[in-house]
Amino acid sequence: MVEGTRTEHLATWAANLRYSDIPKDVVQKTKDFFLDTLGCAIAGRHHPAVNAMARFAVQMGPSNGNSELIDGALKFTTSPAFASLVNGASAHVVEQDDLHNRSIMHPSLYSRKRLISLEATVIFPAALAVAQDLNSSGEEFITACVVGYEVGCRVGEYLGKSHYERFHSTATGGVIGVAATTAHLLKLSPEQTLSAIGTAGTQAAGLWQFLMDATHSKQVHTGKACFDGIFAAYSARDGLLGPRDILEGPKAMGVALVPGDTNPEAIDEKLGVDFEVSRSSFKWHASCRHTHPSVDALLNLMEKNNVGFEDIESVVTRTYQAALNVLGLSGRGETVHQSKFSMGFVLAIAAKKGQAMITDFTENDLNDASLRDFQSRVTMELDEGIDKAFPEKWQGTVIVTCKSGQKFTQSVAFAKGDPELPLTRDEIERKVRALATYGGFTNSSKVDQLIKRAWNLEHENDIRGFVFA
């Protein structure tokens, strides 16, 4: 292939990447994200949108297949397109997805302006379903995930901020990432991969209108990105030709779906040298991310100084303006969802329970007088130094005054889960267990096995039987 366009360059790289080309730390982080995403998919599986989409899979899809559905209520295996439709929807229910830091952090320093990358939500469910169908090895699976994650993130960054303001870019970049992942697993040539990318891009869709009335399109977008990307790659293999430059062509995504500027260099700059996976963050606490530095600082402070929940008289958190803007808008927190946007309530949960996982926010907690009382004794203050460093660094400082009169201060330089402060394996396992519990996945030995297999992924010869081992 003549690598005439950036899109051709991207497709050629995607088709040709080998497992041995991938740095070890990128492999490890890919496995981390895979396990995290599986946990999210299990946690979300009782959402009504997921259930409706599972029923569609039952009615329209085959009665059996090699790919496992996370929604165990209806059926266990189906074809990869339908398994990923449901699992991709389920993975996008709870807000535990990874963030992609560079674009959050550098809206002005970097010309790459995409705000958040949640590509894991689509790449892993699609890759798992296809790999199960094709009986791919663990190495092949990991390689395909790295390919799809990279392609999806880069397309999202190419489309940029003005696109993100109108389109759910997890889906519009994601569908192309899924096509690249699937093409890789199908061992398509660069030319066929280019067709798959083209056919994926001409299907790119997903509007923010659902935010206006809290309807279910969010899950539709990710589930359909999986389905449509798989369609693009399988049909490319079978002779369907996609447009050769769906990114930068005169009638392509960069024109039709981008009212402002694109970032063309994002498509292929440092391809194979930088890996998007390495720049992505985990979300550790289940609360709004703007509360995370303060939660981290408070938990550090309490552990280091042996301070208990009952010992605390008041908390002052010093933070950046963006946090004040978002968290200041939310009230006391009348629902579980809203309560995750109250700095006071989130710190109360963390202080009382020692963590702020998804299972730590419940209906009962909303009526817990001790939490509500603690909440009322938390105040937020702007810290000019912290504000200046944001969004490159998500710093936080807490000042705790104890009932004893003692006073402690603790600062953190990064939020836990950021590339600079990654989660340990043990922490990822804790998170996944919490997600599985939240999703009603009660058989803990199955969760153990799932975790064990994920850590050992590159040595697996067959990743069937993975979800329901």
Added chain:
Amino acid sequence: MVEGTRTEHLATWAANLRYSDIPKDVVQKTKDFFLDTLGCAIAGRHHPAVNAMARFAVQMGPSNGNSELIDGALKFTTSPAFASLVNGASAHVVEQDDLHNRSIMHPSLYSRKRLISLEATVIFPAALAVAQDLNSSGEEFITACVVGYEVGCRVGEYLGKSHYERFHSTATGGVIGVAATTAHLLKLSPEQTLSAIGTAGTQAAGLWQFLMDATHSKQVHTGKACFDGIFAAYSARDGLLGPRDILEGPKAMGVALVPGDTNPEAIDEKLGVDFEVSRSSFKWHASCRHTHPSVDALLNLMEKNNVGFEDIESVVTRTYQAALNVLGLSGRGETVHQSKFSMGFVLAIAAKKGQAMITDFTENDLNDASLRDFQSRVTMELDEGIDKAFPEKWQGTVIVTCKSGQKFTQSVAFAKGDPELPLTRDEIERKVRALATYGGFTNSSKVDQLIKRAWNLEHENDIRGFVFA
């Protein structure tokens, strides 16, 4: 339902329309278009894009079902989502689709600026597949088709000219039309229909980039519009909530997918009074539509004056500027496709064969000296009166000089197939037989039966076994 928005009004109308509400002439024209579309789907079934999509249906779909695939090579029945995916793609291969006149004709007089409506391509394949699955009656089928055609055309007109310049609006309006059609067949409530429309709209996609390299997205767009619209309606039935105002909301299609002006009144003005079906045209000849008035005039002239192909010395066609612009660009016509854009060659075919159907343009004809000779004796002239009336009227005049020295002139006021000059049943049957022959559908008794059942559609209790009776 409080009919607060235009979208709610449209959804309520779509859910509540009854067969008895539909004027008889609208029923008849719906049947005409249905038969025409079936013919197109048969004609297109050997296209590589259709074959690739059929293979996807085989791999990802069920091994049986109630809905019939037009691509008989691989399998005969499947689930409605997959049957319509393939049939909707196939129906959009040959350029025999209906045009929608008001928007072609009145780009300035009407504020409704959509250029061409090909909604039949998506509505009928989707409606047939779903009706076969649900065992709907002929009356229910016709009603659902009227609903979907109306909704799809109106959404396309709402999105307007600037949308059409960027998006393949047969698909972006079509997916909503399919959702409305399917919702009607599923007997969804107005609220559920609104959800179906919302979920369809947030999936709306289809870029023109494929025109740059003649790739296969055109068929992907219509096939996927069928699939995605069916997904939207079935999942709405099963509890998936779609955005309530996917057309005019602040983050909806009218903002994200329309760089220029929308036409809001198109959504529900004269709903249930005017029917879009009545304003739509058939394409009668297989050539570029700008040749049609001249073909009609020439055939009239030859029949009326008993002039044969061999008698003609020269032809002058007097036409409008837009025809000169389009047809003047094409050369002699080196391929079958190109030859349909040469006025001289098209008139030669019509004069020699007495018609210009899809089967009348062949590779052999390209090398027929008598046709090439005739072609060289045709000239085009601008007619100011005809030009002035365009695009409200597609008029044409031909002046024939015979070898005998005799001279004849014939004018037509409308192109055959326009609402003012509709095809007769006999002509529609001729067209469908030509399309079936082109598609290799050799069993003429099956075609007879298909035609007979289409004309009798409102009396059918079961439209299964329709395609492969």
